[in-house]
Amino acid sequence: MDCILIRHGIAIEPDEWEGAEENRPLTEKGKKRVKQAAVGIAALDCKPTHLFTSPFVRAYDTARILRTVVCPVLKVETREELAVGAKPEQLVALLNTLPSDSVVICVGHEPQLGEVVSLLLCGKVLPSFPFKKSGAACIEAEGIIKPNQARLRWWLPPLQLRVLGKRTRTEKQDESS
Template identity: 45%
Template structure:
């Protein structure tokens, strides 16, 4: 399985938002940069078969933008396992239930995604790993999804992804 962790794009700043935190949306610039990052992903010949998204608005908006770029238009599945308050390991059983040849795009938040990536790589959370907004990393998992079962293929910032577009 290939598992692509993608952090949501730039959202409205907390201090400029009067609504609920989970409803905080992307900015226009965040949406545009997310689209450009997504175009960079396509240059890497990634063809997601599944899209999993955090239930928070900014992540779901990011997932919709990325879905629009994918020719096969995989359905977006909202998953509480990608909520920033969820335990990073909760994502593993969800991923493990997917086909072994799946290419899974997980759209979520920091530090949740980098904690999950660290656990997949080493068996425990790793300091120093962090996804920038609209940045991504690709993990390859050969067999079952469990701690220390992942292999890092790449880790790219939004700027690096946009440069590929």
């Protein structure tokens, strides 16, 4: 299984938002950056079989943008296992219900995403793996996902994803010229 963990894009700051926290949306810049990062993820040629997201608006909107660019045939599925406050073990349990050859995109929040990576790579929850907004990591595991048994395939901050996407677009333009 490959699990691609992605943090939601830049959202309106909490002190600038009067609504409920779960309804805080992406900014226009956040939407643009997510789309650019999604092009970078698409360049990595992953073939997602599932697209899960936190039910919070900023994560759901990030997942919708990813779906458009990376995996248009998939349905965006909201999962409480990715909501703010969810325990890393909850997401691991969800992943273990899927076929072992799945490629899963999970859109969520910090610190939960970093805690999931820590649990899978190190066997315990540590604050050592922070995700930037629109940043992503791919964790791979064989068979059932167990703490301390997974491997890090790649970890890309949003700037690197944007550069990768831009480079790929440029190469495609050069090929068609």
